[in-house]
Amino acid sequence: MAFDWLAPHLQQKQQDGYLRQRVCVEYEKDGIICVGGRHYLNFASNDYLGMRQHEGLLQCWVEGLAQFGGGSGASALVTGFSQTHQALEAYLAEQLNREAVLLFNSGFAANQAICQALFPGSGLSSGSGLSSGSGLLLADKYMHASFIDGAMACSGQLKRYRHNDLDHLARLFAAGTNTDTLVATEGIFSMDGDAAPLPELVTLCKQHQSWLMVDDAHGFGVLGEKGLGSAEHYRLSQQDVPVLMGTFGKAIGTGGAFIAGSHDLIDYLANTAREYIYTTAMPPAQALATLFSLQHIATSEQRSTLQHNITMFKQQAAKQGLILSSSDSAIQPLLVGCPKAALQMSEGLKARGVWVPAIRYPTVPKGTDRLRITLSAQHTKQDIHALCDALALARDELSYGQ
Structure with a gap:
């Protein structure tokens, strides 16, 4: 049978923790997305300045x-x-x-x-x-x-x-x-x-x-x-x-x-x-x-606001004992190292109303699976504190389960 390797290939990806699935965003406004009828703080968008809905x-x-x-x-x-x-x-x-x-x-x-x-x-x-x-x-x-x-x-x-x-x-x-x-x-x-x-x-x-x-x-x-x-x-x-x-x-x-x-x-x-x-x-x-x-x-304050949010996040993450990379950009990866653990942490964040995707191989090299946090000028101080609290709790849950 032609292409009868498709189903086993997908099953293997599922077992290894690498299967990808789309999610349908039903609503998005001011850094909030709605997926499956639930609302989340969105820390996954590349809309760094919030210009999409300006x-x-x-x-x-x-x-x-x-x-x-x-x-x-x-x-x-x-x-x-x-x-x-x-x-x-x-x-x-x-x-x-x-x-x-x-x-x-x-x-x-x-x-x-x-x-x-x-x-x-x-x-x-x-x-x-x-x-x-x-x-x-x-x-x-x-x-x-x-x-x-x-x-x-x-x-x-x-x-x-x-x-x-x-x-x-x-x-x-x-x-x-x-x-x-x-x-x-x-x-x-x-x-x-x-x-x-x-x-x-x-x-x-x-x-x-x-x-x-x-x-x-x-x-x-x-x-x-x-x-x-x-x-x-x-x-x-x-x-x-x-x-x-x-x-x-x-x-x-x-x-x-x-x-x-x-x-x-x-x-x-x-x-x-x-x-x-x-x-x-x-x-x-x-x-x-x-x-x-x-x-x-060229003339707005959005880039300054973004930089302020980046600094605030890194400071708050340090207080929570979260180990980040040396990035000074809006992209702030939190390395996990295992695809299934990264997925587990991502699900833990969703349970607390925070949307951060797990990024896995082949997007990143094997063993460097991570949460890819992206910050925006739209995020408030309260949003960033909620993110850091959720990250710390998801990390602790992962540690307890190991």
Whole structure:
């Protein structure tokens, strides 16, 4: 019987504590979600600034829908590229001090495009004058799956350096003979919440005449004077970071992503990136709402509120004896080490009205299963105290049961 291995595969995942299941959120407002008729404090969202339900952003959505309709109607290279898309790209390019910007429907698509366009296979590059299979991708071990999948499917040689280990990266440089080398890192790492040593990476990449690519999905909107992310925070130029990717579905509160870089890079991607050419463009209303969000974040106090909440949480967690990582971002992982124990702690939190998911392999390496706590500017002092109390009780219950 075809595919008769599906059911046993799922059963094994269930036994090992790795089976994933979706939950249906029935309601969400002001950091509260309703699941199965019960309400929970939500410490699982990447909406770090609470922008998803901002009144001004929603009004822009409505205005965009009235003017442009529900969708874009075509790919960007046909008739799907509107004046709102153009305005958003121009704003990002100006604010980030980049020559050009290209919009994508998701960060996953943008990362795939970077890998497969810059390192095309022989079939795609035939007759184009492009070299095939001669490139090298050096990716941080904790680089997001979207980039790793793209890198594994392209013609370049993929090597992964130990997380934030500059010495290991330097050794990989020394062992390589490739002319086209792309080093890839995240600005803020999605599961650990720690930051990449970007200034040092810039120096190392320049020494080896390679390009640095930064996936800033979790830094964009939060870091920097105007919330423009890691590049603004460290004042990194286009020459420092030739390939900059950011997403709008987290701190910005909408959806989609962008790649920023030189005119040549962006024009090349628009002409070769299949993830851009062969998909319907994001709705114009979404682009309009995204532009509003970026402009609002630049002058609002939400980022200061978020940073205050991060500090408060870390202080309160320390008082409860909770051992956290060294993250200073909104992502605060609590390592458990066992998938079933992580699930048990997550259920213990739910019983107390707090929603924190268990993150397990393969999202994180085996033995590093965890609770991934994400903080928001929407959270109150009372919310954070309730979280820490619930975490301490769930931890104690787990200890008693062992």
